[in-house]
Amino acid sequence: MNTTWNAVGQGLRRGVIELRHVLGNAQDLGSNLIWLVGLLAPIYFLRDDQLAGSDLSVATFVLPSLLSMCVGFNGLLMLAQLLVVEREDGTLLRLKALPQGMLSYLIGKIVLISGMVLVAWVVVLGTGAVLVEGLQLGEARRWLTLLWVFPLGLLAMLPLGAVIGSLIESPRSIGLVMLPVLTLAALSGIFYPISGFPTWLQVVAQVFPLYWLGLAARSALLPDSALAAEIGGSWQHWETFAALGVWAVVGMLAAPVVLRLMARRESGSTMARRRDLALDRRPA
Structure with missing residues (x-):
């Protein structure tokens, strides 16, 4: 038990140090936030388009969903990328030798990623407050919704990123994850309500945590009139809590096991083999 708590304390300290480094380095911070430009572009171009059957603009509907994309992109892609890169440079091999490394x-x-997502949320909400009308930013109960959705959503998405990162063999393959993530975003109603999708597609979308994250963010920031665009005309807070909770529990149980199995395969010889393969692929 002492070893476990020791590992928890070391992990917290490590995360704070890495977060300070990123936030204190303009180049690192910019590279971690540049993708927000692509996410926020639809807000600008869709701010005058009306959502069918609603008094809201499409941009107003989309902006809360972008908060869930911040969690999804960072939880899945950023963690997977960090895991692949740090496996290749030997970081994980060194941690393998430590108790509960x-x-x-x-x-x-x-x-680290929680801090980066929080920064991204500030950027998205600040942009929305300037460009978008109709957001409900003045009610305390809506901020309370964000307070429980934020950590629970991260706990649901981060283990998925760890599992994906453990399965990817090379940093050059990380781009292959982008297409499934963007497909999942479209399927989850990030850009348009899924109530207009075929029933079977709605069922598939509700299996994944990104749909519930988007729904919870919309419940926090949109007026209740937006319920007309949601499945069943309800924000489904209890269902959201249950769905994200299940993903979080299963993921947090599975991710350390998958990471330990991956670490067991790491050795000096496997690192040398990957290095030799990378050198062979370089253009002459």
């Missing part, structure tokens, strides 16, 4: 590593990354 993988647990410490995972906690550190959770702290």
Whole structure:
């Protein structure tokens, strides 16, 4: 038990140090936030388009959903990318020798990515307050919704990123994850209500945590008149809590196991083999 708590403490310290480094370095901070430009572009171009059957603009509907994309992109892609890169440079091999090293590593990354998502949320909400009308930013109960959705959503998405990162062999393959993530975003109603989708597609969308994240963010920031565009005309807070909770529990149980299995395969010889393959692929 002492070893476990030691690993938790080391992971928290590691995450805080890495977060300070990113926030204190303009180049690192910019590279981590540049993708927000692509996410926020639809807000500008759709701010005058009306959502069918609603008194809201399409941009007003989309902006809360972008908050869930911040969690999804960072939780899945950022963690997967960090895991692949740090496996290749030997970081994970060194942690393998430490008691509960993988647990410490995972906690550190959770702290780092949580901080980056919080920064991204500030940017998205600040942009929305300037460009978008109709957001309900003045009610305390809506901020309370965001307060429980934020950590629970991260706990649901981050283990998925850890599992995906453990399965990717090379940093050059990380781009292959982008297409499934963007497809999942479209399927989850990030850009348009899924109530207009075929019933079977609605069922598939509700299996994944990104749909519930988007729904919860919309419940926090949109007026109740927006319920007309949602399935069943309800914000489904209890269902959201249950769905994200299940993903979080299963993921947090599975991710350390997957990371330990991956670490067991790491050795000096496997690192040398990957390095030789990378050198062979370089153009002459």
